[in-house]
Amino acid sequence: xxxxxxxxxxxxxxxxxxxxxxxxxxxxxxxxxxxxxxxxxxxxxxxxxxxxxxxxxxxxxxxxxxxxxxxxxxxxxxxxxxxxxxxxxxxxxxxxxxxxxxxxxxxxxxxxxxxxxxxxxxxxxxxxxxxxxxxxxxxxxxxxxxxxxxxxxxxxxxxxxxxxxxxxxxxxxxxxxxxxxxxxxxxxxxxxxxxxxxxxxxxxxxxxxxxxxxxxxxxxxxxxxxxxxxxxxxxxxxxxxxxxxxxxxxxxxxxxxxxxxxxxxxxxxxxxxxxxxxxxxxxxxxxxxxxxxxxxxxxxxxxxxxxxxxxxxxxxxxxxxxxxxxxxxxxxxxxxxxxxxxxxxxxxxxxxxxxxxxxxxxxxxxxxxxxxxxxxxxxxxxxxxxxxxxxx
Numbered sequence: 001x002x003x004x005x006x007x008x009x010x011x012x013x014x015x016x017x018x019x020x021x022x023x024x025x026x027x028x029x030x031x032x033x034x035x036x037x038x039x040x041x042x043x044x045x046x047x048x049x050x051x052x053x054x055x056x057x058x059x060x061x062x063x064x065x066x067x068x069x070x071x072x073x074x075x076x077x078x079x080x081x082x083x084x085x086x087x088x089x090x091x092x093x094x095x096x097x098x099x100x101x102x103x104x105x106x107x108x109x110x111x112x113x114x115x116x117x118x119x120x121x122x123x124x125x126x127x128x129x130x131x132x133x134x135x136x137x138x139x140x141x142x143x144x145x146x147x148x149x150x151x152x153x154x155x156x157x158x159x160x161x162x163x164x165x166x167x168x169x170x171x172x173x174x175x176x177x178x179x180x181x182x183x184x185x186x187x188x189x190x191x192x193x194x195x196x197x198x199x200x201x202x203x204x205x206x207x208x209x210x211x212x213x214x215x216x217x218x219x220x221x222x223x224x225x226x227x228x229x230x231x232x233x234x235x236x237x238x239x240x241x242x243x244x245x246x247x248x249x250x251x252x253x254x255x256x257x258x259x260x261x262x263x264x265x266x267x268x269x270x271x272x273x274x275x276x277x278x279x280x281x282x283x284x285x286x287x288x289x290x291x292x293x294x295x296x297x298x299x300x301x302x303x304x305x306x307x308x309x310x311x312x313x314x315x316x317x318x319x320x321x322x323x324x325x326x327x328x329x330x331x332x333x334x335x336x337x338x339x340x341x342x343x344x345x346x347x348x349x350x351x352x353x354x355x356x357x358x359x360x361x362x363x364x365x366x367x368x369x370x371x372x373x374x375x376x377x378x379x380x381x382x383x384x385x386x387x388x389x390x391x392x
Contacts, residue, residue: 057082063106063119065090065275073275079268080117084108088119097138098124100286102279104246115256117265120158120215120247128239136241147196147219150244155200155215158249162204162213173197173218177245189225196221203254213251214259216266219244340388349391359388
């Protein structure tokens with residue numbers, strides 16, 4: 001689900017005459033979205049400057065995906081202040097391999113550049129505690145283990161030189177996403193998933209002017225805990241992956257920034273269900289491939305751990321067998337006996353005197369001990385028998 005969507009390729013984007021461009025599917029916007037209901041703000045509204053101070057004039061913008069599917073499609077619409085310039089949209093390319101091949105970058109700016117709103121790119125990263133590279137092609141390792149850590153880093157990228165002066169949790173955004181924590185037990189550990197959302201207030205300078213900005217985002221975390229210790233493996237391993245939804249940013253001069261105003265613009269966003277269905281199908285297809293690969297890796301790890309456990313058990317068994325044999329042989333030496341393999345005896349063995357080199361069991365149940373290597377029970381005693389082997 002897209003946390004934030006906004007207009008992109010509309011007629012006022014500065015792209016010139018688009019009469020020859022492919023027609024965008026705008027069918028989802030036959031009925032206008034509800035316009036923002038806001039309190040008046042004091043920052044310069046550009047073309048709205050001549051309007052009464054208690055009147056806010058808005059126009060509808062559309063964010064467009066021009067190349068992702070068979071024809072350009074509207075991604076979503078929202079209301080923006082009248083006269084603001086927009087640019088950007090949804091872009092596709094190899095550089096977005098980590099986020100399934102596409103990403104967002106859109107903005108709307110007041111004519112004098114003093115205020116604006118932005119849709120910032122989605123992001124994905126991984127980290128683990130055993131030094132392995134990311135498992136998803138195109139993704140990078142990153143240390144962010146909370147939404148706040150990500151948002152504060154993103155704020156620094158969005159407003160260079162800025163500093164975070166306040167932060168608040170956004171449970172309403174989590175509710176909007178419909179995200180609930182999950183925990184699942186697995187044969188060698190467990191998996192956990194949860195969502196965090198927040199918003200940072202940033203102080204920065206733009207063209208020598210003291211400014212305020214905000215960055216709001218939601219991040220979905222997945223933690224895989226694998227404990228192979230019971231199987232003789234490498235112990236506990238933690239792998240975390242995170243997906244940050246497209247973030248919403250806004251800015252205005254200090255003293256003129258109004259959280260409620262910019263939040264009202266964000267809440268005017270209406271998704272195009274056709275594009276949502278198309279992108280969901282695209283993401284599901286890629287996720288299926290990723291799940292299949294993950295299962296293969298998990299099976300390989302399990303097989304490797306089982307083989308390691310088997311080898312360790314085999315070494316242990318051999319050590320125990322050797323120790324048992326040495327103990328038995330020492331006991332035999334003390335008692336002056338030798339242990340022979342005798343399938344007809346209880347336990348399959350029989351202890352006999354160690355003073356003779358050869359032992360025989362005769363068919364009548366008696367035993368013969370002799371140093372004569374040529375002894376033959378039938379020739380010498382007229383009784384059949386078999387020679388016994390010393391237990392190794």
